[in-house]
Amino acid sequence: MKLLAAVMLAWALLAPRFAAAALDAPTVNRLAAEDTDEKIQAIARIAESAEPQALAVLQALADDVLYVLADGRVAIFAGERMHDAATGVEITPVPESRDAIAINNRVRREINTAIAALKLTAPERAIRLASARELQNSAEPELLPLIKRALEKEADPEIRAILALTEASASLKSGDPAVRLAAVRTLAASDNPGVKLLLSTMLEKTGDGNFNEPDAKVRDEIRAALKEIDARLSKLESVGNLFYGLSLGSVLLLAALGLAITFGLMGIINMAHGELLMIGAYATYSVQQAFKAWLPAHVDWYLAAAVPSAFLAAAAIGMVLERSVIRWLYGRPLETLLATWGISLLLIQTVRTLYGAQNVEVANPGWMSGGIALAGGLVLPWNRIFIIVFAALVLALVWLMLNRTRLGLFVRAVTQNRAMADCLGVPTRRVDTLTFGVGSGIAGLGGVALSQIGNVGPELGQQYIVDSFMVVVLGGVGQLAGTIIAAIGLGEVNKFLEPYAGAVLAKIAVLVFIILFIQKRPQGLFALKGRSAEA
Amino acid sequence: MTPFTRALVGLYTARRWAAIGALMALLLVAMPVAHLALPADHPLHLSAFWINLAGKIMCYAMVAIALDLIWGYTGILSLGHGLFFALGGYAHGMYLMRAIGRDGVYQSNLPDFMVFLDWKEYPWYWSFTEHWWYAMLLVVLVPGLLAFVFGYFAFRSRIKGVYFSIITQALTFAAMLLFFRNNLGFGGNNGFTDFKRVLGYTITAPETKTALFMITATALLAALLACRYIVTCKLGRVLAAIRDSESRLMFCGYNPLWFKLFVWTFSAVLCGIAGALYVPQVGIINPSEMSPANSIEAAIWVAVGGRGTLSGAILGAVAVNGAKSWFTNVFPEYWLYALGLVFILVTLFLPRGIVGLLGGRRPS
Numbered sequence: 001m002k003l004l005a006a007v008m009l010a011w012a013l014l015a016p017r018f019a020a021a022a023l024d025a026p027t028v029n030r031l032a033a034e035d036t037d038e039k040i041q042a043i044a045r046i047a048e049s050a051e052p053q054a055l056a057v058l059q060a061l062a063d064d065v066l067y068v069l070a071d072g073r074v075a076i077f078a079g080e081r082m083h084d085a086a087t088g089v090e091i092t093p094v095p096e097s098r099d100a101i102a103i104n105n106r107v108r109r110e111i112n113t114a115i116a117a118l119k120l121t122a123p124e125r126a127i128r129l130a131s132a133r134e135l136q137n138s139a140e141p142e143l144l145p146l147i148k149r150a151l152e153k154e155a156d157p158e159i160r161a162i163l164a165l166t167e168a169s170a171s172l173k174s175g176d177p178a179v180r181l182a183a184v185r186t187l188a189a190s191d192n193p194g195v196k197l198l199l200s201t202m203l204e205k206t207g208d209g210n211f212n213e214p215d216a217k218v219r220d221e222i223r224a225a226l227k228e229i230d231a232r233l234s235k236l237e238s239v240g241n242l243f244y245g246l247s248l249g250s251v252l253l254l255a256a257l258g259l260a261i262t263f264g265l266m267g268i269i270n271m272a273h274g275e276l277l278m279i280g281a282y283a284t285y286s287v288q289q290a291f292k293a294w295l296p297a298h299v300d301w302y303l304a305a306a307v308p309s310a311f312l313a314a315a316a317i318g319m320v321l322e323r324s325v326i327r328w329l330y331g332r333p334l335e336t337l338l339a340t341w342g343i344s345l346l347l348i349q350t351v352r353t354l355y356g357a358q359n360v361e362v363a364n365p366g367w368m369s370g371g372i373a374l375a376g377g378l379v380l381p382w383n384r385i386f387i388i389v390f391a392a393l394v395l396a397l398v399w400l401m402l403n404r405t406r407l408g409l410f411v412r413a414v415t416q417n418r419a420m421a422d423c424l425g426v427p428t429r430r431v432d433t434l435t436f437g438v439g440s441g442i443a444g445l446g447g448v449a450l451s452q453i454g455n456v457g458p459e460l461g462q463q464y465i466v467d468s469f470m471v472v473v474l475g476g477v478g479q480l481a482g483t484i485i486a487a488i489g490l491g492e493v494n495k496f497l498e499p500y501a502g503a504v505l506a507k508i509a510v511l512v513f514i515i516l517f518i519q520k521r522p523q524g525l526f527a528l529k530g531r532s533a534e535a
Numbered sequence: 536m537t538p539f540t541r542a543l544v545g546l547y548t549a550r551r552w553a554a555i556g557a558l559m560a561l562l563l564v565a566m567p568v569a570h571l572a573l574p575a576d577h578p579l580h581l582s583a584f585w586i587n588l589a590g591k592i593m594c595y596a597m598v599a600i601a602l603d604l605i606w607g608y609t610g611i612l613s614l615g616h617g618l619f620f621a622l623g624g625y626a627h628g629m630y631l632m633r634a635i636g637r638d639g640v641y642q643s644n645l646p647d648f649m650v651f652l653d654w655k656e657y658p659w660y661w662s663f664t665e666h667w668w669y670a671m672l673l674v675v676l677v678p679g680l681l682a683f684v685f686g687y688f689a690f691r692s693r694i695k696g697v698y699f700s701i702i703t704q705a706l707t708f709a710a711m712l713l714f715f716r717n718n719l720g721f722g723g724n725n726g727f728t729d730f731k732r733v734l735g736y737t738i739t740a741p742e743t744k745t746a747l748f749m750i751t752a753t754a755l756l757a758a759l760l761a762c763r764y765i766v767t768c769k770l771g772r773v774l775a776a777i778r779d780s781e782s783r784l785m786f787c788g789y790n791p792l793w794f795k796l797f798v799w800t801f802s803a804v805l806c807g808i809a810g811a812l813y814v815p816q817v818g819i820i821n822p823s824e825m826s827p828a829n830s831i832e833a834a835i836w837v838a839v840g841g842r843g844t845l846s847g848a849i850l851g852a853v854a855v856n857g858a859k860s861w862f863t864n865v866f867p868e869y870w871l872y873a874l875g876l877v878f879i880l881v882t883l884f885l886p887r888g889i890v891g892l893l894g895g896r897r898p899s
Contacts, residue, residue, distance in 0.1 A: 269697050271831075328883055333697045334612045335882040338838060341831050342878020349871035466708045466827065469701045504712045511709040515685075515702055519692045 023053050025073075025086040031061060032068035032101050039103070040110050047114035055118045057085045062111045067098040074101070113143060120150040120163075128154070132162040136169070144170050165190050169198060177215040184218060188225030196233075199226055240378050241495045247384040249491025250391035251453070253484060254446035255464045256471035257398060260483040261439035263472050265415045266432065268326055269337040272344035273468060274461025276440045279317060280310035280447020281456045282351060285360045300365040303448070310444040317347075318440020322433050330432075344461065351458045359457040368452065387449045394445050399480065401438065411435050474514050476521075546763045555756070562589075562752040567745045583741060590748040590816045592856045593755045597809035599836040599848035600755075601802040604762050606834065607842035608771065609798050610778030611695070615703030616806050617830035618710050619678035623807030624820040625714075626677055628727035629661060630670035631738075631815060635731045647729075648722045658720045667734055674811040675804050682803030683796065690795045695781070704827045714822035726821025733815050744816070751812045755849075758805050762845050765798070774798055832874070838881050841888025850889055 023046060030042035043061075046054045060066040060076040066085065067077050074085040077098065082091045103111070119131035132150075135143065147167045154160050164186065171183035187195050199222050202213040213219050255277055262268045270276075284306040291302040321343055329336040364383050371381035402408035410431045413421040422428045450460065471490060475482030490510055497506035547555065566589065569581040598620055606612045632646045641650040645657065663669040685706065689699060717723035736743045765771055776784045777791050784791055814820045823829070832855075840851025855877065862870040885892060 269701075325879055325883065334606075334700065335886070337612070337697060337700060338831070338834060339879045339882040342835075342875040342882075345871045345875030345878065349868070349875065353868070462828070466705055470705055473698060473701060504716055508709045508713055511705050514705070515688070518694060518698070518702070519688055 023049060023051055023057065023086045028057060028074050028086040029068075029072055031057075031066065031085075032072075032074055032099075036104065036107060039107055043107070043110050043114050047117055053086075053088055055115065055122070056088075058111050058115050058118065060085070061101065061103060062108065062115065064100060064103075066101045068101055069095050070097045113146065116143070117146040117150070120146065121153060125156060125159070128156070129159050129162075132159050132166065136162055136166045144174075165195070169195075172198070172202065177218055180213070180215070180218050181221055184221045184225050188228050190229075196226065196229055199229075236374075236378055237499075239374070241499075242492070243380055244384070245492035245495035246488065247388055247491070248494055249488035250388045251446075251449065252467055252471050252491055253391050253487035254387070254394060254449050255443070256468040256475075256483055256487055257394065257480075258439040258441070258443035258446065259468045259472050260475070260480060261398070261442065262436055263469075264475075264479065264483070265411060266435055266439075267333065268330075268436065269333050269340065270326075270439075271337055271341040271465065272321065272347060272461075273340075273440075273443055274463070274465035275344045275347040276314045276318060276443035276461070277447040277450060277464055278351065278456075278458065278461040279347065280314050280444030281362065281451040281460055282355060282360070282447070283310040283313040283444065284448045284451040285355075285362050285456055288362055300367060303365055303452075306448055307445065310448045311441040312444075314444025314447065315437040315441030318443075319433050319437040321440075322436040326436065327429075327432070348458045348461075355458070357458060359455045362451040362456050364452055383452045387453060390445075390449055394442060395480075395484065398438075398442065402480070407431070407434060407438075470511065470514050474517065542764065543760065546760060546767060555759075559752065559756060562593075563749055567749060571741060571745055583744060586744055586748050587816060588860060590744075590751050591813065592853055593748075593751045594809045594813035594816070595833070595836065595856050596849040596852040597755055597758050597812075598806050598833050599840065599852035600758050600762050600845055601805035601809070602833050603837045603840075603842060603845055603848035604765065604805075605799055605802040606837060607844070607848070608766050608778065609774045609795060611795065611799065612697075612700045612834060613703045613799075613802075614700045614827060614830045614834065615707040616802070616833055617827075618703075618707035618825050619682060619803040619806035620810040620813070621710075621714075621820065621822070621824040622678045622681065623674045623810030624814040624824065625721060625727070625810075626673035626807070627670055627811035627814050628730075628820045629664040629673070630667055631730040631733060632727050633661075633665045634733060635729065638731050639729070646722070646727075648717070648725065649720070652717060654720075661720065671811070674807050678803040678807030678810075679800050682800045686796050686799040687792075690792050690799070704830065707825050707830055708827050711822045711825035711827075714825060722821070724821065726819060727814070728819040728821075730815065730818055738815055738818070747812070747816050751816070754808060754812060758808075759845055759849070762805075765801070766845070770794065770797075835874070835878055835881065837888075839877060839885075839888055841890030844888075844890045847888050847890035854889065 027042055027045045027049075030038055031046075033039055033042070043058065046057060056076065057066070057074075060078065063078075065076060065078045067075050067082075069075055069091075075091055075098070076083050076085050077094070080094075082094045083089065084091055116131055116135055119127050120135070122128055122131070128150075135147070144167065147163055147170065151160065151163045151167065154163060168183040168186035168190075171179050172187075174180055174183070184199070187199060202211075202222055203219060203226075204212055206212055211219060213222065255274075258276065259270065259273050262270050262273070284303070287306040287309050288299070288302045291299045291305070321340075325339050325343060326336060329339055368382045368386055371379045372385070373379050400408075402411060410421070410426050413424075413426055414428050414431050414435075418428055421431075447460075450456075450464075454460075467490075471483060471486045474490065475484070475486030493513075494503075494506050494510055497509055501509060544552075566581055566586065569579050570583070570586050573580040575582075598616060602613065602616050635646065637644060639647045639650075641647055643650045645654060649657075657664075664673070689702060694702060713719060714721055714726075715724060721727070730738050732738050733743065733747075736746075738744075766774065773784070773789060773791075773794050776789075777794060781791055810820075810824075836851040836855050837848045838851065839855055840849065841847030855874075858873065859870060862873055881888065
């Protein structure tokens with residue numbers, strides 16, 4: 001008795017599910033009907049049932065893998081196995097006699113609509129989103145009821161936004177001017193780039209001289225909407241330019257900050273500065289490879305180790321250079337320039353020998369891929385944001401080092417009056433070496449940043465050397481504030497000129513601007529005042 | 536003797552004149568004869584490779600003299616002389632491109648790269664370049680004018696020392712970026728190449744090559760004598776004064792602007808001529824000639840030879856470029872090491888260059 005009750009209970013619980021999982025067999029069998037109208041009716045019924053199996057059946061029909069068997073059953077035959085279309089039960093062995101169900105274009109259209117509708121109400125969010133996006137590009141008025149129904153059920157805001165937009169574009173083709181007017185108003189608030197094209201084609205004239213949009217009132221509304229969209233897009237573009245300008249400025253700042261210390265404070269023209277950047281980038285690469293080899297689980301955090309390694313590597317090389325070559329050339333800037341150029345050639349060739357002449361691949365850590373999506377398709381990539389934040393941090397550290405540490409005090413003292421500092425017991429020689437090391441180390445940090453946004457190759461430094469010198473020259477010697485303003489300013493000017501002139505001409509314009517600028521202020525933006533100015 | 540010949544003879548001592556005469560005899564008589572007249576299997580036969588290499592190095596030597604004039608004597612280090620060299624080359628290259636005629640790949644009246652861009656006619660700045668004399672005018676005028684305008688602005692605001700060097704480097708860098716652009720009408724990346732003839736002579740013929748070689752040698756001699764004249768006359772003393780103490784010179788009542796501007800423009804023109812001679816011999820001119828690295832390399836020729844000694848500049852250009860072509864043949868991967876070391880060692884240990892090492896007199 002108990003056993004019977006249990007069986008009954010199980011049956012009661014399971015029966016509705018079986019019923020729900022299975023489609024109504026006679027309806028499915030009607031798909032095999034000769035008459036197109038009957039087929040279409042069957043498709044509509046199946047779509048309405050909203051069963052999980054319905055999508056599979058309709059997809060099979062669209063893919064021409066739906067067969068009718070000798071006993072009238074309809075089955076899906078895909079990949080050597082056959083399943084009953086209505087129940088999903090596998091049919092073995094596969095019957096020899098079967099006919100493919102042929103469909104014409106009219107049926108195909110109906111199937112596509114039905115599939116889209118089914119997908120729009122699918123339980124998985126990803127399927128609904130993909131389907132909504134697909135529909136957005138082919139909005140037809142006959143899909144309107146379907147979209148409306150999906151909108152009623154939809155809870156996800158992203159999908160709702162797409163659907164609302166699709167509804168509006170489909171409504172634009174409606175025969176009722178009031179519906180079209182409402183649709184235009186909805187579209188005016190959209191950031192989709194396709195909307196502009198859609199609306200402006202409505203204003204164009206067709207071959208017979210009539211507007212695509214017959215109603216004058218709707219046309220006025222479209223014009224207003226287009227204006228609104230344009231205003232919003234240009235604002236968006238400015239925000240994008242501002243951001244990319246800031247990010248380029250941060251790159252320039254990181255590249256030039258070390259130079260501002262070695263050139264600005266110490267008066268050393270270090271043409272190998274770009275190669276110190278390159279060494280920082282290669283240090284990042286080496287740390288990445290080491291993580292891949294020994295700590296593959298934590299490879300996403302290799303940057304945490306790369307930052308100190310790059311700093312130390314570049315600083316060590318910088319100090320060796322200072323001790324071995326540059327020290328002997330103090331007070332002879334032109335000779336320093338040539339000697340450091342020689343050093344840069346040696347460093348380039350050494351890296352080529354060690355790592356090969358090809359670019360090496362430094363991958364962004366996982367957490368740095370993607371970005372913040374703003375309205376209107378503007379994406380602020382995480383790696384660019386990282387660089388801006390990183391530049392700000394490095395800047396803060398340099399400022400603290402110069403203004404709050406004993407070394408910084410010595411550096412400033414030696415810069416202002418070397419002889420007096422020496423008399424007061426400042427170890428000027430050691431301060432020189434350490435300062436040069438810090439400047440080189442900061443170049444190494446710049447290299448870490450550069451490795452995240454561009455190619456890493458032996459010639460990396462050569463691309464930045466001219467730019468970094470321009471920043472320091474424009475900013476004025478011996479002033480961090482000048483370097484910051486010059487770097488960010490050059491970055492912004494470059495990015496705002498780019499849309500009009502192209503990247504190369506923008507760069508040339510900036511160079512010409514600097515040449516003209518130092519006509520007016522030969523000492524840069526922030527000139528040193530007092531006796532040291534003419535030194 | 537006319538005043539001119541007297542001035543000319545006074546430039547060098549008799550011993551120096553004898554050395555110059557011997558060198559010229561070698562360049563203008565012995566080498567052409569060894570190349571053209573002697574049969575190929577003769578032990579003294581000089582192959583086309585050597586004529587070509589020597590011609591090329593003499594062009595570099597002209598650049599070195601020009602740079603020495605401005606750096607060694609006036610104390611202004613230019614890191615942008617490659618630009619003037621390339622501009623002279625491009626100016627002559629325009630004529631050479633038009634002299635190709637319809638023998639290009641596309642058999643059009645236009646150069647191949649213009650056909651590629653789908654241009655139908657020459658842009659305005661190519662007008663008259665089918666005339667050789669006009670191209671020669673451009674060779675002098677374009678670098679000269681650019682140097683004059685740039686120099687005027689730079690010297691007027693008293694930009695000097697490393698600032699000037701960096702700005703000139705930026706200038707040549709900007710120009711390189713500009714010339715890389717295809718739609719500028721100068722062939723973009725590839726520049727000008729595949730020349731067929733110059734003034735009607737086939738450019739690859741040994742006779743033409745030898746003639747170009749001899750013209751280059753003569754031009755080098757003329758450049759040397761002109762520069763020697765400049766540095767030994769009164770003007771040269773003002774230049775040295777600018778180098779040694781510009782502010783003191785100003786207190787003496789001189790305005791350094793025009794002196795600097797003259798020698799700067801003259802130096803640029805010399806470079807332009809060197810570039811114009813270089814292009815038909817090498818057969819190509821492209822924007823990489825304007826890369827900052829090339830201009831710095833020119834500075835090291837002068838430093839190696841010895842600054843402030845014009846003959847040293849020639850010596851340096853020959854030594855460095857000779858070493859370069861040897862290295863790139865035998866140990867290509869070590870050339871940058873060698874060059875880098877030369878930069879470092881010469882600045883550290885040989886401030887007066889090879890000439891100083893040979894015990895020559897101190898530079899003026």
